[in-house]
Amino acid sequence: MSRTTIADVARAAGVTKATVSHALSGNRPISEETRAKVLAAVDKLGWVPSQSARALANRHANAVAVVLARNPDVIANDSFFPAFIAGVESVLAESETALVLQVVSGREAEERAYRSLANGRADGALLLDLRVDDWRVPFLDELGLPTVLVGAYDQQHPFSCIRTDDAAPIRDIVAHLREAGHERIAHVSGPLDYVHSRARAEAYIDEMHGDELLREGDFTAASGRALTAELLALPERPTAIMYANDTMAIAGLSYARSQGLKIPDDLAISGFDDDHLSAHLSPALTSVSSDPAARGRAAARLLRADILGAQPRTETVDCNVVHLRESTSAQSSAVSTVSRRTP
């Protein structure tokens, strides 16, 4: 418990608290001589300003927040999140800003969390896992907490936003599958109230002219398996299944194999998110990498600007790359990594 305060420093330097404060912030002219004395005293006492006192006086916390309403288990198996956070941190580190992470369960807890964040714990928030008509958007607007939406949120909103084109890679994969002769192409999506799940599903529906072979999953291996079973039990079963993440894809792949199907010859399979091991599976899994770190960096930069008072703006981070691999190409073996930037 560092008991040294600005008063101790002031005393040691033979000046007042105000002078110490200004010597460090540069908020008013200070003679070189006294500044040197102050700096020496600071150094000698190893003083670091109290974050809480500073936050109270300044009305800002030097911290930004991410609130996750997810189940802790889901966080553990998500490959997007850690990379995203890493990207965020790489920007925040420049300005010695901290990241406050809060996991909540239930809407009431989440509201409390945002209220208390807005009340001195954080200067802004990053909103993930956006849902269609997300209640948090108007709520945070009312709280007046600078916020950046991470995801293509289409409703009215007053915030900065990091968009991604989720439709393009889906269309690309459909096109690829069709070239390979597939006609009955299914899609196991994520929960459709997530904006990104919906965007992908809509692109799929648009390409396929219908949702006959669309099934709504929840990103877990269990749902991947169950929905694959359902699809394969159809009178006319699909010959290809596109999954909304790699976890479901692999669960589906295992199930299909257990039913005696050969991948990709009997059933083509693609994932999404491109887990760092997916390229090493056998067959290597076709997937879409999306550079979550780049999105984290962009989001953090936008949020920093917003906090400093910039006008909110929308930025599209186009980093989806389709990796076509063995699991969708009957001529197997070759690890054909056709990378292609989405337009």
Add this chain to the structure above:
Amino acid sequence: MSRTTIADVARAAGVTKATVSHALSGNRPISEETRAKVLAAVDKLGWVPSQSARALANRHANAVAVVLARNPDVIANDSFFPAFIAGVESVLAESETALVLQVVSGREAEERAYRSLANGRADGALLLDLRVDDWRVPFLDELGLPTVLVGAYDQQHPFSCIRTDDAAPIRDIVAHLREAGHERIAHVSGPLDYVHSRARAEAYIDEMHGDELLREGDFTAASGRALTAELLALPERPTAIMYANDTMAIAGLSYARSQGLKIPDDLAISGFDDDHLSAHLSPALTSVSSDPAARGRAAARLLRADILGAQPRTETVDCNVVHLRESTSAQSSAVSTVSRRTP
């Protein structure tokens, strides 16, 4: 920016600030009647106490910290970290405690980070990636910041500690490989100044009676590949390689294959950390799962107790489970998952 303060609530309820404060904290007797009035006013105004003001007055932040001195990229590809954080959060959520995550580069930045955390940003810290003779241990002791060491730190220290037995799974795998007839067993470790890397390496050296086939990697795919190349170029090449994580193991596996070796017949391979896809690789990768979430929960509980003034104590969380799979067993195919609790 919620402008409502405790004073507004007091006015609305027709009482003073002190009464409001106590009505909520229960720190002194309050008549049911006024408590009801206060609660109603709080509710009506949607008031949430200012974290910064409270932190300043109370000298505690309702937050704990994790400082990572890692490169952001490394965070993104680590399967331990997100699960650990998820475990931590599941405990912190109970007490509405926030987690402050800070990524720093360089020792000076790290010292500043801890100083400022100790100064009102956090009530305690979780120390990961422990190194032999870690400077942070005496440093945090001097700062007086309650801390929990996550890892088997053997030097003198005044903190609570979450230990894991890293040696046992290594011995198990060596034993398994020997039973399969292997004699030249190599180990590609993590950086040896990490206590867990060292513990594993020492167990290996002890089993093998030497470090002839030990190579020090850094957990990246690149180092896995390079050191595998080095080992396979040896006049008498190893017939088995144990890697300190799955990423290096898979990189090594790919390299070995590119040299025409069959896995596991020509070369047996094991990893560590049991990435959630490792069981789905082909051959399925022998690895060690370690339940990072359980360690996160234990660490958070210990830290909470420490902050509340409990005596520091050391707890061993024994959750290492060896998963023997195809990559180490010549009779391939069967996904033999021999799970076995380490003693």
Add this chain to the structure above:
DNA sequence: ATGAAAGCGCTAACAC
């Protein structure tokens, strides 16, 4: 260029 003093919003002695 520097000092003095008034808060920031909350908690907790200290009255009554």
Add this chain to the structure above:
DNA sequence: GTGTTAGCGCTTTCAT
């Protein structure tokens, strides 16, 4: 049982 008041450690007018 409730009101008054003095801080917590910093920033920032307002003086000088």
